[in-house]
Amino acid sequence: MRTLFKNGRILDPSQDLDVVGSVIVEDSQIAEVGPDIDEGGVDEVYDCTGFWITPGLVDMHTHLREPGHERRETIKSGTQAAAAGGFTTICCMPNTSPALDNAALVDFILDKAAAPEAGGVFVAPVGALTVGNEGAVIADLAALKKAGIVAASDEDAPVQDSRVMLRAMEFALQLDLPLMLHCDDRALSRGGSMNDGATSAMLGLRGVPRSAEVTMIMRNCELALNTGCRIHIMRVSTWGGVEAIRQFKYLGAPVTCEIAPHHFVFTDEAVGEFDPNFKTTPPLRTQVDIDILLQALNDGTIDCIASDHSPYAPFEVEVPFEEAPFGLVGLESTVAASLTYLTQRGVLSPLETVRKLSTAPAEVLRLDAGTLRPGRTPVAQITVVDPNKEWTFDVNRTFSRGKNSPFHGTTFQGKAVVTYCGNEIYRDPGFSDERYRLALA
Amino acid sequence: MSRSLLAVRHLEAPVLKSLVDRAAELKARVAKDGPAKPARPHVIGLLFFENSTRTRVSFEQAAFYLGHKCVNFNSSGSSLSKGETLKDTILTLKHEGLEAMVIRHNASGACALAAKHFDGPVVNAGDGQHEHPTQALGDALTLLERKGTLTGLKVAIVGDVMHSRVARSNAWLLSKLGNEVRFVGPRTLIPSHTSMLPGQVFYDLRAGIADADVVMCLRLQKERMADGMISSVSEFVRLYQVNRSSVRAAKPDAIVMHPGPLNRGIELDDHVADGAQSGVTQQVTNGVYVRMAALEWVFGEETK
Numbered sequence: 101m102r103t104l105f106k107n108g109r110i111l112d113p114s115q116d117l118d119v120v121g122s123v124i125v126e127d128s129q130i131a132e133v134g135p136d137i138d139e140g141g142v143d144e145v146y147d148c149t150g151f152w153i154t155p156g157l158v159d160m161h162t163h164l165r166e167p168g169h170e171r172r173e174t175i176k177s178g179t180q181a182a183a184a185g186g187f188t189t190i191c192c193m194p195n196t197s198p199a200l201d202n203a204a205l206v207d208f209i210l211d212k213a214a215a216p217e218a219g220g221v222f223v224a225p226v227g228a229l230t231v232g233n234e235g236a237v238i239a240d241l242a243a244l245k246k247a248g249i250v251a252a253s254d255e256d257a258p259v260q261d262s263r264v265m266l267r268a269m270e271f272a273l274q275l276d277l278p279l280m281l282h283c284d285d286r287a288l289s290r291g292g293s294m295n296d297g298a299t300s301a302m303l304g305l306r307g308v309p310r311s312a313e314v315t316m317i318m319r320n321c322e323l324a325l326n327t328g329c330r331i332h333i334m335r336v337s338t339w340g341g342v343e344a345i346r347q348f349k350y351l352g353a354p355v356t357c358e359i360a361p362h363h364f365v366f367t368d369e370a371v372g373e374f375d376p377n378f379k380t381t382p383p384l385r386t387q388v389d390i391d392i393l394l395q396a397l398n399d400g401t402i403d404c405i406a407s408d409h410s411p412y413a414p415f416e417v418e419v420p421f422e423e424a425p426f427g428l429v430g431l432e433s434t435v436a437a438s439l440t441y442l443t444q445r446g447v448l449s450p451l452e453t454v455r456k457l458s459t460a461p462a463e464v465l466r467l468d469a470g471t472l473r474p475g476r477t478p479v480a481q482i483t484v485v486d487p488n489k490e491w492t493f494d495v496n497r498t499f500s501r502g503k504n505s506p507f508h509g510t511t512f513q514g515k516a517v518v519t520y521c522g523n524e525i526y527r528d529p530g531f532s533d534e535r536y537r538l539a540l541a
Numbered sequence: 542m543s544r545s546l547l548a549v550r551h552l553e554a555p556v557l558k559s560l561v562d563r564a565a566e567l568k569a570r571v572a573k574d575g576p577a578k579p580a581r582p583h584v585i586g587l588l589f590f591e592n593s594t595r596t597r598v599s600f601e602q603a604a605f606y607l608g609h610k611c612v613n614f615n616s617s618g619s620s621l622s623k624g625e626t627l628k629d630t631i632l633t634l635k636h637e638g639l640e641a642m643v644i645r646h647n648a649s650g651a652c653a654l655a656a657k658h659f660d661g662p663v664v665n666a667g668d669g670q671h672e673h674p675t676q677a678l679g680d681a682l683t684l685l686e687r688k689g690t691l692t693g694l695k696v697a698i699v700g701d702v703m704h705s706r707v708a709r710s711n712a713w714l715l716s717k718l719g720n721e722v723r724f725v726g727p728r729t730l731i732p733s734h735t736s737m738l739p740g741q742v743f744y745d746l747r748a749g750i751a752d753a754d755v756v757m758c759l760r761l762q763k764e765r766m767a768d769g770m771i772s773s774v775s776e777f778v779r780l781y782q783v784n785r786s787s788v789r790a791a792k793p794d795a796i797v798m799h800p801g802p803l804n805r806g807i808e809l810d811d812h813v814a815d816g817a818q819s820g821v822t823q824q825v826t827n828g829v830y831v832r833m834a835a836l837e838w839v840f841g842e843e844t845k
Contacts, residue, residue, distance in 0.1 A: 296733065296734070297734045298734040298735070298736040298737040298738075299737060300732070300734075301703075301732035301733075301734050301735055301737060301738055302550070302709075302737040302738055303649055303650065303671060304649040304668075304669055304670030304671035304672065304706060304709055305649050305650075305669075305670070305671075306670070307732075307733075309733075373650070373653050374649065374650025374653050374654065415626060415628075418626065418628045418654070418658075419626055419627060419628070419654070420627065420646065420648035420649070420650050420651035420654050420668075420669075421648070421649065421650040421654075422648040422649060422650070422669065423648055
């Protein structure tokens with residue numbers, strides 16, 4: 101079986117490749133990439149004229165909610181949403197119920213993700229850093245790594261005890277396992293439901309100060325600098341946080357970081373009249389933060405863009421704002437939001453956008469993904485993007501069980517239109533039959 | 542046309558003024574004629590998810606004077622304590638024929654959520670730290686009676702501004718009507734970002750109430766002391782109590798107000814709380830009449 105993706109703009113940051121050309125997939129593996137390749141003898145053709153051909157996108161921060169919270173999402177619905185969003189590899193977070201703190205659960209997730217009825221994307225689990233994500237006893241990281249985790253994290257229950265974190269970094273260093281860290285000093289953020297600012301003061305909502313994030317980023321970076329453990333700061337949201345990361349990178353700390361689209365698009369004013377679709381942790385900040393976060397995306401201080409896909413059942417969100425859970429869905433809007441608010445506005449070049457959505461997260465977690473180089477991934481992982489497609493995001497027409505999106509009703513410019521992971525796993529209805537055809541038919 | 546009364550922040554000055562004026566008319570009418578006999582009585586649900594005897598009774602009394610019927614609903618022992626959501630409770634009561642809801646809830650924005658699902662008039666009787674519109678309207682009626690005007694006054698709101706829904710509603714109402722609003726209190730009890738609140742911040746009591754026509758004290762919750770937001774009650778008293786000494790910084794004829802219940806000897810001393818400057822009991826009385834005006838307004842009809 102030979103599949104041709106032809107006449108697209110090939111954007112592969114792993115090879116610094118930005119050229120119009122074609123990609124050949126043969127027996128599920130990428131065989132050739134470039135402007136001058138033999139396009140003969142193919143069985144099926146994707147005409148990508150005017151579109152981008154990129155390495156399959158990688159979402160390093162997804163919640164699949166299974167086991168334990170299947171009303172919010174399942175491995176099946178989450179991986180289908182990932183495929184529809186253009187992702188071929190996703191990392192699922194360990195704050196399931198029970199927490200992903202033992203090898204049997206890692207097996208369970210990998211088996212379910214590989215089932216034929218699932219979305220067809222690769223799932224790379226992130227294991228619990230401490231038993232039960234409770235911040236006290238470090239999980240059996242060696243067994244978890246052997247079972248297949250790619251990083252460890254306590255996700256939205258970050259370790260507060262600095263001594264536990266120090267020990268965790270020492271264990272992780274020995275295993276060459278990166279830690280993914282949500283940075284939140286709970287003594288400072290306790291009780292808060294949105295950014296501590298003028299809007300929270302007006303609405304009478306208790307605030308989460310920037311310092312809750314910044315102080316914990318500084319603690320974790322300092323420990324990483326001292327131990328040498330690789331750490332990845334999840335969903336940075338503050339100008340102070342990104343400046344701290346910049347300084348620690350300069351000092352040589354092995355630190356990387358990510359941002360979620362809602363943090364570079366919306367300010368805390370979007371909470372409006374207590375809309376829980378804008379409640380997330382860390383909270384939406386201010387325009388000052390966004391301006392500096394955009395600079396940090398542009399200058400490379402922020403390495404990756406991640407969805408922070410956090411689905412909840414609708415009834416869980418239809419409660420007073422303060423009682424609503426933290427988190428927003430994102431798998432099916434992240435690419436479009438990145439293209440609309442970063443690429444189209446000149447914050448990132450197309451190649452840099454793809455780097456942050458694919459190659460960089462793969463490199464941070466050392467995944468076999470994020471590249472179009474022949475033979476570097478288990479199977480060909482390719483995403484075709486229509487950078488100019490105008491469309492309106494309707495959360496009621498998504499695969500995810502969660503409908504809590506801040507982007508509902510937003511008109512985007514740009515969309516992932518084909519997701520290919522060894523074979524086609526998603527094709528947008530807008531990618532017409534004329535563009536896709538069986539060569540011999 | 543029915544409508545909800547969720548926040549003073551959303552209301553224009555003429556509406557606020559007309560509600561206060563109407564409350565004054567209703568006060569006079571009740572004194573003369575007693576309860577009304579409306580052409581069409583309504584059934585009003587009083588949903589108090591937080592205990593508040595004075596506000597609940599005030600609404601009951603207002604409904605009685607208007608000739609409406611109240612149905613009380615307490616959260617303890619209700620379906621909510623069995624796991625039902627606020628949305629489901631609202632939907633249930635709506636389909637049981639309740640025509641309006643008066644809601645108190647400990648979460649800011651809860652009344653807005655209820656209004657979305659009730660699809661009929663909802664009156665905010667205090668939601669979290671957000672707003673308490675009818676308290677502010679009652680305070681305004683008291684000011685109108687005592688000062689003869691609702692414009693051009695210097696108003697100092699003193700104490701725990703951060704956690705006070707009364708402070709927010711009063712600040713919006715009084716600033717919209719053309720008064721100068723000041724927030725006075727310790728840094729730990731004033732929001733750190735006040736640019737979207739209509740008032741100037743003072744951390745010194747005497748500077749904050751200097752030349753004030755109105756000194757509004759706020760209730761200090763006991764849990765603030767436990768949470769370390771004030772170092773001690775005695776320090777708060779020393780620095781922020783409105784008493785026979787500190788009140789001299791305000792105008793000699795300043796009115797001193799408090800939404801109640803009073804922590805006697807903390808926010809106010811007895812001399813001021815029970816003295817000629819106090820408007821506390823008048824605030825309670827007027828609360829009934831502004832709630833009558835509010836209920837009329839949300840039903841979109843004027844009672845005779």
